[in-house]
Amino acid sequence: MDHHALLKRIEASNDPRIKVAITDLDGILRGKYINKQKFQSALQGGFGFCNVVFGWDMTDSCYDNASYTGWHSGYPDVTAQIDLSTFRTVPWDNHVPFFLGEFVNEAGAPLEICPRQLLKRVIAKAESMGLHPVFACEYEFFNFKETAQSFAAKGYRDPEPITPGMFGYSLLRAGQNRDYLKALFEELTAFDIPVEGLHTETGPGVLEAAIVYTDALAAADRAVLFKTATKEIAARFGIMPTFMAKWNSSLPGSGGHMHQSMWDAEGKNNVFYDKKNPHGMSALFKHYLAGQLQLMPDMLALYAPTINSYKRLVEGMWAPTRPAWSVDNRTASLRVIPGSSKATRLETRVAGADANPYLAMAAALASGLYGIENKLPLTQSPVQGSAYGASDTSLLPRDLAQATAVLSGSKIASEILGETFVKHFVQTREWEWREYRKAVTDWELKRYFEII
Numbered sequence: 001m002d003h004h005a006l007l008k009r010i011e012a013s014n015d016p017r018i019k020v021a022i023t024d025l026d027g028i029l030r031g032k033y034i035n036k037q038k039f040q041s042a043l044q045g046g047f048g049f050c051n052v053v054f055g056w057d058m059t060d061s062c063y064d065n066a067s068y069t070g071w072h073s074g075y076p077d078v079t080a081q082i083d084l085s086t087f088r089t090v091p092w093d094n095h096v097p098f099f100l101g102e103f104v105n106e107a108g109a110p111l112e113i114c115p116r117q118l119l120k121r122v123i124a125k126a127e128s129m130g131l132h133p134v135f136a137c138e139y140e141f142f143n144f145k146e147t148a149q150s151f152a153a154k155g156y157r158d159p160e161p162i163t164p165g166m167f168g169y170s171l172l173r174a175g176q177n178r179d180y181l182k183a184l185f186e187e188l189t190a191f192d193i194p195v196e197g198l199h200t201e202t203g204p205g206v207l208e209a210a211i212v213y214t215d216a217l218a219a220a221d222r223a224v225l226f227k228t229a230t231k232e233i234a235a236r237f238g239i240m241p242t243f244m245a246k247w248n249s250s251l252p253g254s255g256g257h258m259h260q261s262m263w264d265a266e267g268k269n270n271v272f273y274d275k276k277n278p279h280g281m282s283a284l285f286k287h288y289l290a291g292q293l294q295l296m297p298d299m300l301a302l303y304a305p306t307i308n309s310y311k312r313l314v315e316g317m318w319a320p321t322r323p324a325w326s327v328d329n330r331t332a333s334l335r336v337i338p339g340s341s342k343a344t345r346l347e348t349r350v351a352g353a354d355a356n357p358y359l360a361m362a363a364a365l366a367s368g369l370y371g372i373e374n375k376l377p378l379t380q381s382p383v384q385g386s387a388y389g390a391s392d393t394s395l396l397p398r399d400l401a402q403a404t405a406v407l408s409g410s411k412i413a414s415e416i417l418g419e420t421f422v423k424h425f426v427q428t429r430e431w432e433w434r435e436y437r438k439a440v441t442d443w444e445l446k447r448y449f450e451i452i
Helices: 003-012 036-045 115-128 148-153 171-176 178-190 216-235 283-303 357-373 400-408 411-417 419-438 442-448
Strands: 017-023 029-035 047-050 077-090 096-104 131-144 195-200 206-211 240-242 256-264 325-327 334-337 345-348
Touching: 003 036, 003 077, 017 036, 017 077, 017 115, 029 036, 029 216, 036 047, 036 077, 047 096, 096 115, 115 131, 115 216, 115 357, 115 411, 131 216, 131 357, 171 178, 171 195, 178 195, 178 206, 178 216, 206 216, 216 240, 216 357, 256 283, 256 357, 283 334, 283 345, 283 357, 283 400, 283 411, 283 419, 357 411, 400 419, 411 419
Parallel strands: 017 096, 325 334
Antiparallel strands: 017 029, 047 077, 077 096, 131 206, 131 240, 131 256, 195 206, 256 345, 334 345
């Protein structure tokens, strides 16, 4: 739909509301309803959005260490611009028109710490190299017979899964929640988040959804909208999903795997593919893979951005622990999936479901482009068997503090993502770690309260 037709459609709508949203550094949608008059005004010059959305954490606690904004700045408005190409209507909200936005600075240039703008900069780099990146996300998420109120009343302990036991790919378990799964499949697709597949994973109440691939920016839009949309749809059924990386120490975690391929500028040929190679891998694909391998420790804080992220990255739980690659082997952090000229691709498995899709995709793409631009050789052999015992690779950083320190000291990360963004993101993760260090956990109470 062209912009003129779109604006006419909105003007003719009987609903006076327009729903707009932006994404903060934690990948959380922050938005509001505006009326048609405000929308028309916003199209001309953007609209004000308090810059505290980049100055607080996911609990709305204000950072005390951020230089971009804080009490020292008075939390002024920053300009958000509406991207008309993100238009869709919300099926479960009376089909209200919905748009995503992004931030610009005082000069009208892209705001460097805006996650969507960061990904757009990295995509522009790919395009300047004559490349067209294509991505798709798949998410694992647990589902419970809870509401925000009921779970809080339990002290955030012992949520009740919608189904018991370990039963991956179960038609029986899927049938027991048929109406919920049907609503997800149909309403997400109607919300322009086409779902390719939806099935149970191994674990009580866990599902996995694969989103159809598309251009990198649209794929990130779909991914960030998927999480919020799923929560809103689930609430109608008395269900509470979680995308935290690891909710239970004895169960597998929740991945946010990214599938990616690279095409020529016209989007006609998959330049990752070479039929002469045994695995169908072109020389360009190998450089891209080498870039991700080399920079994975530097970028880990973007793939695994929370304290909880690192509880998922443990051996024997379907999540990687080392920067290693494989051919169709799910124990490695990078899984090459050989196939036809259309299907050959890379799956980056290190990211959790808790990652900000814009930042995770920007990290993966920027790392791969670095490998291509510098013609990095793929010196590491593909893992045979379990990657957990791959002695020729080092372990990834084991917690958020280590990962943040590596990112902070990475000159390459600042070069390919921007020094301003890296500095601000590092400050937010250092805050997250300090908040965790102050907390007294159930584990400590159980271990020390009586006995010590």
